[in-house]
Amino acid sequence: MTDETDLDLSGLKCPLPVLRTARALRGLPAGARLRVTCTDPMAAIDIPNLVRETGDHLDATERAGPHLRFTIRRGAAGGAG
Template identity: 65%
Template sequence: MDRLDLRGLKCPLPALRTKQALARLPAGAVVEVACTDPMAAIDIPHLVGESGDALEASGRDGDVLTFRIRKR
């Protein structure tokens, strides 16, 4: 599983970097994204919905948002 640490980046960078990472992955691969931008709670699920990939899990630990995404 790939991990993408996007903590400290502001909108729109977390969504853009997640999109770029997903583009490089083979089908079925999983990436775990960690970020601190509150807008990512909206942007990343929206991105996943548009791309057809699967948001397997999401959570929050303090100010860190995490997303587990499986490439379609």
């Protein structure tokens, strides 16, 4: 599946980036990709932990200045989230 969704969470503080990422993931079909952009430094810890808990896949993590970008692929079973 090649569905891709962008989620810009720049400016939001913990816990909002991880909560909104979790909600966005729940709405995606298996195999879809979610690209999340954040500025909250805690997202570097929180989003990878979320992905581990839900059974989804963290395909990439990038940092560009204050921005963190995560590319997440929804798990085949739709995750546990």
